Amino acid sequence: MSRGRLNFLFLNVxxxxxxxxxxxxxxxxALRLAVEWDMSYAALIPYATPGFIAFGICAIPAGWIAxxxxxxxxxxxxxxxxxxxxxxxxxxxxxxxxxxxxFAIGAFAAIYHPVGLALVVEGREKTGIPLAVNGVFGxxxxxxxxxxxxxxxxxxxxxxxxxxxxxxxxxxxxAYAVFIRTxxxxxxVSGPGEAPARTAAAGATSLDRATFARVLAIVVFSTAIGGxxxxxxxxxxxxxxxxxxxxxxxxxxxxxxxxxxxFAVAALAQIVxxxxxxxxxxxxxxxxxxxxxxxxxxxxxxxxxLAALIVALxxxxxxxxxxxxxxxxxxxxxxxxxxxxxxxIRYIVTFSVMASTLPVIAGIHASWGFSALFVVMAVAAxxxxxxxxxxxxxxxxAARPAGV
Numbered sequence: 001m002s003r004g005r006l007n008f009l010f011l012n013v014x015x016x017x018x019x020x021x022x023x024x025x026x027x028x029x030a031l032r033l034a035v036e037w038d039m040s041y042a043a044l045i046p047y048a049t050p051g052f053i054a055f056g057i058c059a060i061p062a063g064w065i066a067x068x069x070x071x072x073x074x075x076x077x078x079x080x081x082x083x084x085x086x087x088x089x090x091x092x093x094x095x096x097x098x099x100x101x102x103f104a105i106g107a108f109a110a111i112y113h114p115v116g117l118a119l120v121v122e123g124r125e126k127t128g129i130p131l132a133v134n135g136v137f138g139x140x141x142x143x144x145x146x147x148x149x150x151x152x153x154x155x156x157x158x159x160x161x162x163x164x165x166x167x168x169x170x171x172x173x174x175a176y177a178v179f180i181r182t183x184x185x186x187x188x189v190s191g192p193g194e195a196p197a198r199t200a201a202a203g204a205t206s207l208d209r210a211t212f213a214r215v216l217a218i219v220v221f222s223t224a225i226g227g228x229x230x231x232x233x234x235x236x237x238x239x240x241x242x243x244x245x246x247x248x249x250x251x252x253x254x255x256x257x258x259x260x261x262x263f264a265v266a267a268l269a270q271i272v273x274x275x276x277x278x279x280x281x282x283x284x285x286x287x288x289x290x291x292x293x294x295x296x297x298x299x300x301x302x303x304x305x306l307a308a309l310i311v312a313l314x315x316x317x318x319x320x321x322x323x324x325x326x327x328x329x330x331x332x333x334x335x336x337x338x339x340x341x342x343x344x345i346r347y348i349v350t351f352s353v354m355a356s357t358l359p360v361i362a363g364i365h366a367s368w369g370f371s372a373l374f375v376v377m378a379v380a381a382x383x384x385x386x387x388x389x390x391x392x393x394x395x396x397x398a399a400r401p402a403g404v
Contacts, residue, residue: 008130010176011116012137014075017169018112019141019234020148021082021105022055024161025098026235027149027256032158037095041239042362047095049358051102051109052231056352058107063114063344071340072180074115079173081108086166090159101162114344121331131324131331132274136267139320142234143263150238150256211392212333219329221387222286223346225380226322227353228360229293232377233319236361237262237312240370244308258309266316273321277328283391286325290388292318293381300374322384 025048033044066074085108089101120134152161241255248258276285296315303311330342364373 006179008120008134010075010172010179011119012134013172014078014112014116015134015138016141016144017079017082017165017172018109018116019138020145020165021086021169022051022109023142023145023234024086024149024165025051025102027146027238027259028153028158028161032153033098036158039095040366042366044095045235045362046359047099048102048235049356050099051106052354052358053352054103054106055110055354056348056350058110059114059344059348060341062111063118063340066111066115066118067340071115071119072176074111075119076173076177076180078108078111078115079169079176081111083166083169083171083173086162086169090162090166110347113347113350114340117327117343118340121327128274128276128278128324128328129271130274131327132270132272135270135274135320135324135327139263139267139270139323143260143267146238146256146263147253147260148256150251150253150259154251154253215329215333215391218387218391219326219346220349222290222322222384223326223349224353225384225387226326227350228357229319229377229380230323230350231354231357232361232373233316234263235358236365236370236373237316239365240308240312243370244304247305248309262309262313262316263320265313266320269317269321270324274324274328277325281393282325282329283388283393286322286388286391287385289318289321289325290381290385293322294378294385297374297378297381301371 026045033039037044062074082105085101085104089098089105092098092101117131117134120130148165149161152158152164238255238259241258245255245258248254273285273289293315296311296318300308300311300315326346327343330346333342361373364370364376
């Protein structure tokens with residue numbers, strides 16, 4: 001394997017871990033702590049809010065440090081820090097302890113998107129497929145979070161669900177530090193220096209100020225609403241399945257298995273969308289994806305059993321499919337020198353909304369159940385569609401010529 005491919009693999013594994021760690025608690029709270037600590041699901045999930053706040057607000061300093069210091073070294077900090085924080089969370093014996101541990105996980109998890117994605121698109125013209133492949137790994141992290149956590153809960157208790165992934169992540173951090181040292185011939189802590197590709201604004205195209213502001217505003221808006229939808233679907237799906245697949249799943253492992261199946265299959269949608277945005281106008285692809293989201297959420301309103309499982313797969317396909325589109329937009333409008341910081345802005349919006357979504361999920365579930373949540377998401381997807389229709393039809397958002 002070439003060193004470039006190996007580096008890409010490390011970045012993909014990092015995205016996998018990023019989403020895995022952020023969703024361990026979702027399954028732990030739904031399937032074990034509510035019983036062990038005699039608390040309702042609605043009372044437990046707000047303790048994940050500090051972690052998602054950190055996931056958002058720490059993205060800006062992470063992107064700034066990476067642009068000024070070293071993106072590769074920041075990835076080492078990510079692997080080791082998130083792993084150590086997860087192990088520390090396993091020591092919690094109260095909701096406050098859990099909240100502090102999840103805050104630390106969120107702070108280190110915030111490093112990945114502004115740093116890892118900037119490394120993925122660095123030096124590339126066509127970014128759709130690389131971002132899509134990287135996105136698949138991230139969504140497999142979402143999928144495995146439910147499956148692995150359910151399995152570890154059933155076999156070793158909820159604390160083991162935090163410890164084992166933490167140890168593995170620290171191991172990857174050490175391996176990546178060694179990889180950087182051997183590749184650059186320098187100490188990764190001191191900074192590996194600038195790669196030649198870093199001096200070029202590959203993949204970015206000059207825009208007039210008005211068009212740049214218009215596209216960026218739409219990216220920020222669709223990112224915010226997309227964060228609400230992503231958080232609502234990925235965080236709540238294990239609980240949705242517990243309530244609506246009663247005849248199909250009875251244990252934590254079975255519920256986690258169905259969630260894994262849906263997330264894993266849906267993750268492949270990013271490859272399709274990545275292929276499409278490299279060859280067709282982004283506006284067209286984005287509008288199609290947003291429209292399908294609205295339709296599938298509306299259909300899910302009262303479904304149960306096998307029908308609910310099928311429609312859940314359908315809406316997760318388009319929820320995951322949207323992810324690389326905004327990342328492609330940022331990659332096309334941003335210069336390389338500012339790319340980590342613009343990705344940080346995108347993801348601080350995403351994760352700030354995701355953090356505020358948790359109490360909303362809890363309140364809606366306690367008052368009206370998940371049917372009302374699907375109505376909210378259908379309306380939100382309609383809002384994204386309306387915004388996307390305001391994107392320009394030409395320029396950097398048009399189809400890329402074959403071979404470019």
